[in-house]
Amino acid sequence: MTKPSSLPKPPPAQDDARRKRMTPAARAQHILDEAAAFFAERGLATSTRELAARLGVAQALIYRYFPSKRMLIDKVFETTFARLWDDDWTMLLANRAQPLEERVARLYVAYLERAGALSVRLFVRAGLEGADMARRYSVPLTEKLLRPMIGALRADSGLPDFDQAPMLRGERELAMALHGAVVFLGIRKHVYAMPMPDDLSDLVRLQVRVFLDGARRELARLHDGTAEDSLTVQQLDRRRQRRAPAPPDSTA
């Protein structure tokens, strides 16, 4: 046991939660992390006293770092939502060295893994609680997942990219078919607690296989203009106005 007083900062092990005193930043993070897991498991209505017990800390301490329970929950939502997305997904999807099925499967295996029980449960709780999911979830979902997804699908089918043809409402809903099926895997496991394998990869791959077969055809329908029944009337009108004749489709 040497005497480290000569060093300005002896290894403080700031990540050790059992320390009596922590730096404000570390303590705030500590509370935030535990609160996320705690509220995900036990529900947002569970008392701050129980959370404090889990933290091994006096209940009053929580209020030194967060002005109210509401604000703590909001912060939990904020950070959990922000953590979900991975910008690498765009590149992963665009990498045509691998077959489309493999890329999409990898993407959604990664998505489910990144979400995990905590996020899945928190997201559903946030939705029920009236958090602004449309802004917090739907918007980044479209930009960081669905759009790259449709781009890859289009490229795979030899269809024009977004520069030449903006994303169609029907395309978003098409991508949502797979997204919904995969997310529902997580909901079955983490919300409904149904018997599911530890590793959902094989189930994800099944969803992807089923989806891709139908999606290629549907995408072709959407772009050759025959089956546009999934679009709203207004969108159809706008779309018809935009293109004078039917665009010649040179692809197979």
Added chain:
Amino acid sequence: MTKPSSLPKPPPAQDDARRKRMTPAARAQHILDEAAAFFAERGLATSTRELAARLGVAQALIYRYFPSKRMLIDKVFETTFARLWDDDWTMLLANRAQPLEERVARLYVAYLERAGALSVRLFVRAGLEGADMARRYSVPLTEKLLRPMIGALRADSGLPDFDQAPMLRGERELAMALHGAVVFLGIRKHVYAMPMPDDLSDLVRLQVRVFLDGARRELARLHDGTAEDSLTVQQLDRRRQRRAPAPPDSTA
């Protein structure tokens, strides 16, 4: 205005909730129905006093009909779960007078409509709360929806029925792909409150179209081997890789 005192029972209008006195059966039903909507909207943690206010009734009255809040909630779950299933769905799916796509689409439009905002939110709440969803939801789901669904799919593809080949694990997951996608439509609308059309029929039909294309092929893959009903999806995959190259696809 005739004097109805001579009649043993003048029209009592027992369904009028504003009446001061109701028969125990009617009052219990009244409380149960309102509680379902109330807890679905506001959450299970909302106070019985607020529920009583919505009922236009003293809070103590609830406890005359239900021994505790917990028991009331359980009863709400029980009745809501029971109401979901419709035995006509089996016949609807088996009616080969209509094309498969039409039958499946009608089924899931009916399913979503029957569920509605109330059930969707209550189901998710029940899952988060730790209600036994595997028994209450998953089992009837398989029997009343997925099994008839697979039966229709098999018949459509000229595959043997359940008498000759029991349902495969992979088939259930296959049907779950569509189920998940459709349920996620309801979750987007009723839980996440995302902007969705009033009528989800068109979106359901899109999901069904996409699903059926892929499902027919996947079903053929599942059935082209020997009896694989006891194998997991993973085992099936491994086995498929071991076998000859890609399976010949005889369908259009």
Added chain:
DNA sequence: CGGATAGCTGGTCAATTGCTCAATAAGCTC
């Protein structure tokens, strides 16, 4: 009309809730 049955209410209790504050003590600097 008048008594009796029973559906219903107002009032109340113990426990729990979010939140506050003065007091304590951990860990830094000299």
Added chain:
DNA sequence: GAGCTTATTGAGCAATTGACCAGCTATCCG
């Protein structure tokens, strides 16, 4: 080691919670 800063605590408050009960009164029957 002394002293100072401040992270942490325990006690406590007002409001809300689930649950209960004695009494009120709407409704029926003779």
